[in-house]
Amino acid sequence: MLLEKNHRESFGRFWRDRRGNVAIIFAVAAIPMVLINGIAIDYARDAMIRGQMTAVADAAALAATTPAMFAEDTATAQAASIVMFKAQAALVQGAIVNYGSPNCSTTSPGLCVNVTDTNVTNGKVRQVSVTATISVKNFFGGLENAPTTTFAVTSTATVRTAPNINFYLLLDSSPSMELPATTAGINAMVQNAGCALACHETNFKDPELKQYPGWGATDSYTYAEKNGITLRIDNVRVAAQGLVTTANSLMDQYNASAPAGQQITYQMSAHTFSDGATKLLALNAVSDGNVAGMQSAISAIMPPLMSDNSYLANGSSYTYPTGTSTYKTVSLTANTYNNDTGTNFSNALTTVNSFMPTPGNGTNNAGDSPQGVLLIVTDGVDDVSLYKSTSCNTSQLWGFSNGYGSFTRCQQPVNTALCSTIKARGIRIAVLYTTYYPVTSNSWYNNTVAPFISQVPTNLQNCASSPQLFAQVSTDGDITAALNQLFINAVNSAPHLIQ
Numbered sequence: 001m002l003l004e005k006n007h008r009e010s011f012g013r014f015w016r017d018r019r020g021n022v023a024i025i026f027a028v029a030a031i032p033m034v035l036i037n038g039i040a041i042d043y044a045r046d047a048m049i050r051g052q053m054t055a056v057a058d059a060a061a062l063a064a065t066t067p068a069m070f071a072e073d074t075a076t077a078q079a080a081s082i083v084m085f086k087a088q089a090a091l092v093q094g095a096i097v098n099y100g101s102p103n104c105s106t107t108s109p110g111l112c113v114n115v116t117d118t119n120v121t122n123g124k125v126r127q128v129s130v131t132a133t134i135s136v137k138n139f140f141g142g143l144e145n146a147p148t149t150t151f152a153v154t155s156t157a158t159v160r161t162a163p164n165i166n167f168y169l170l171l172d173s174s175p176s177m178e179l180p181a182t183t184a185g186i187n188a189m190v191q192n193a194g195c196a197l198a199c200h201e202t203n204f205k206d207p208e209l210k211q212y213p214g215w216g217a218t219d220s221y222t223y224a225e226k227n228g229i230t231l232r233i234d235n236v237r238v239a240a241q242g243l244v245t246t247a248n249s250l251m252d253q254y255n256a257s258a259p260a261g262q263q264i265t266y267q268m269s270a271h272t273f274s275d276g277a278t279k280l281l282a283l284n285a286v287s288d289g290n291v292a293g294m295q296s297a298i299s300a301i302m303p304p305l306m307s308d309n310s311y312l313a314n315g316s317s318y319t320y321p322t323g324t325s326t327y328k329t330v331s332l333t334a335n336t337y338n339n340d341t342g343t344n345f346s347n348a349l350t351t352v353n354s355f356m357p358t359p360g361n362g363t364n365n366a367g368d369s370p371q372g373v374l375l376i377v378t379d380g381v382d383d384v385s386l387y388k389s390t391s392c393n394t395s396q397l398w399g400f401s402n403g404y405g406s407f408t409r410c411q412q413p414v415n416t417a418l419c420s421t422i423k424a425r426g427i428r429i430a431v432l433y434t435t436y437y438p439v440t441s442n443s444w445y446n447n448t449v450a451p452f453i454s455q456v457p458t459n460l461q462n463c464a465s466s467p468q469l470f471a472q473v474s475t476d477g478d479i480t481a482a483l484n485q486l487f488i489n490a491v492n493s494a495p496h497l498i499q
Contacts, residue, residue, distance in 0.1 A: 045094065046136050046149045052092045057130045057155035060085035064115050064128040065159035067492070071256040074115040074126075081113045081128060089132075096135040096148075124262075125160045162254040162264050162491060163362025164370040166283060167247065169240055169270040170352055171301055172378035172434075173278075174343035175200065177233045178221060178303045179437050182476050185229040186437070192227075193220050197439055200224070200303060221303060232434055232479070233303050236377055239480040240270060241295040243375075246484050247286045250491055262364055268294065272301045273348035275312075275341070275385075276319030276329050304342060312336045319347055320385055320404050336402050341409050343383040349418040359426045372427035373490045376463070377483065379436045380456040381449060382412050411448050413455045419463035430469040430486045433460045437475060 063069065063084035064077035072080075089097055098110025112131040117124055131154045138149060178200045180186045189196040194210035200221035214223055224231055247266045255263045270281040281297040284290055304316060312318050312332055319329045327347050352374065360369035385400075385407040386392060392410035399408055419429055436456060439445040457472060464470035468489045473482045 046138075046151070049092060049095050049134070049136050050151055050153065053089065053095055053132065053134050054153045054155065056085055056088040056092065057132060057153045058157075059088050060113065061128045061130045061155040061157035064113075065126060065157050067162070067250055067253040070124075070126060070159060070162075071253050074117055077126070077128070078113050078115045081115065081130060082111070085111060085113070085130065085132070094136050096137070097132055098135075125158065128157045130155045161262060162251075164265050164364070165267075165362055165491070166356075166359070166370045166372050167266065167268045167487070167490075168283075168352055168356055168372065168374045169243070169268065169281075169298075170277070170348060170374060170376045170378075171236055171240055171270065171272045171280075172274075172343070172376075173233055173236075173272040173301055173303050174274040174379075174383070175303060176343065176379050176381065176383075176436065177231070177236065177434070178224075179232050179475070180224070181230045181232050181235050181479075185224075185231070186475065188227070188229055189220075189224060193223065195220075197437055231303075232379075233301065235479040236434070237299060237301045239377075239483040240298045240301070242480050243483055243487055244268065244286065244291050244294045244298070246487055248288065248291055250488070251286060264362075264364075265370070267370065270298050270301075271348070271352055273344070273351075274304050275344055275347075276317060276327070277348045277351035278317075318404075319344060320407070330404065334403075336404075341383050341385045341407075343381060344385075345378065345382050345414040346384070346418055349422065353418065353422050353425075356422075356425075356427060372425075374422060374427055374429045375432070375483070375486065375490070376429065377432045377434065377479075378414070378460070379434050380414050380460045381436050381453075382410065382414055384410050386410050413452055413459040414463065416459050416463045423465055428465040428469065428490065429463055430490050431460045431464040431471075432479070432483050432486055433457055433470070433472040434479065435472060435474040435477075 060081045064081040069077045069080050086099070089095060110133050112129075114129045115126065117126050131152060133150060133152050135148045135150045138147060176197060179197050180189055186196045192210065192212045193199070201219060212220075212223060214226075218226070221231075225234075247268060251264060251266050266286040267283050268281065268286055269279075269283040271277045271279050280300055281294055284294055286294070304312070312335065314332055314334050316332055317329055318332055318336060319327050327344075327350070356372055356374070357369065359372035362368070362371040392408060392412060399406065401407065423429055433456075436449070436453060438450070438453065440450070461467070461470045469486060471482045471486050473479050
């Protein structure tokens with residue numbers, strides 16, 4: 001009886017001990033909790049790898065549609081696609097690909113790359129399909145009863161013979177583009193001339209300027225050139241000249257694979273703008289024989305040399321508004337007060353829009369015309385003379401008068417309304433933003449430009465036809481590389497992914 005009583009008391013104590021209950025419940029619940037968490041971790045990892053491998057398939061498909069590959073046969077393009085896939089897939093940790101048969105064998109379908117070319121009336125169409133089977137080892141495969149997860153990624157790219165395109169260059173040559181292209185150049189100009197931004201003048205009444213060597217006989221722009229200080233305007237000149245070579249080379253690559261009678265053509269014109277737009281190069285066919293002459297014409301891009309900080313020099317041209325969107329250009333017969341204004345973006349767009357014809361599809365079909373692309377290089381800040389009105393978007397205004405009337409100096413981000421007008425005509429716009437230099441030590445910059453400078457790149461991005469057709473290059477950046485890439489992006493917009 002005593003033994004039976006002791007058993008009952010022990011069992012009762014255990015039953016009443018809640019800590020024992022919690023331990024049992026936790027032990028039982030831990031198993032599904034671990035399983036659920038393990039499944040979640042593996043699922044998230046699988047999804048991440050799937051996304052990365054889809055991007056790899058996209059890159060592999062497009063590798064067979066580049067201009068260089070488009071000029072090659074399908075076997076060479078297929079090999080390039082496979083090389084791209086393997087190189088990119090090797091960077092994706094955890095992805096396992098069976099490379100047994102890249103020729104789409106049903107017995108080993110790890111990677112399948114198909115490249116086919118079809119001749120059409122106005123050229124050639126290439127279709128590329130990439131399919132890959134991917135395996136991923138699961139961390140918690142034992143608990144899930146699924147050691148690996150297997151899925152397929154696919155991508156298809158289609159490209160046709162490149163279209164005929166007219167390229168219109170609009171190059172900012174306003175005083176602010178006379179900023180030295182490097183930080184070292186900026187420091188040298190500040191130290192030696194007292195000014196680095198928009199201060200290249202022929203008559204040194206500006207108290208900001210120092211009496212550097214050659215004072216009174218050599219303008220500060222020439223001083224910078226003679227002392228090896230490269231300015232942004234110099235880099236823009238070199239970049240635009242190089243663009244002619246790039247266009248000619250790219251056109252030759254495409255034409256190497258185009259059937260006889262279906263050769264594509266590129267044409268290019270160039271304008272520079274400050275107060276008004278000035279033609280450097282009329283629309284001209286890009287060709288081996290024309291490259292040198294076109295580059296010579298573009299080399300004439302120069303910044304305006306002001307007589308001093310508030311005047312335009314005798315003999316220069318000055319564009320002023322005669323209405324809301326109309327302008328008149330006059331040749332000055334004397335130094336003319338203009339309160340430093342010198343960048344009229346709206347006038348420049350109005351000018352180029354007036355001579356750019358309505359674009360077509362760029363085929364060689366009868367009655368069709370080339371596509372149109374406007375390439376703009378600018379620092380994105382308007383500095384214009386307007387009749388006293390409410391058409392300025394900034395509160396920092398200065399009134400002034402000269403022999404042509406009473407004006408308001410207006411500084412603001414570029415107005416994108418005309419960009420929309422041009423794009424509505426079917427002309428694509430590419431924009432290279434040469435970052436406006438923040439002269440934070442200068443009260444004029446802090447009071448006038450700084451309040452709206454953050455809006456400048458946004459407006460220029462909105463002006464561009466797509467994110468791929470907008471680029472930004474800062475001081476010390478490579479303008480030539482950035483402009484070439486924009487051009488290539490515009491040309492390569494024909495290849496597209498079909499998921």
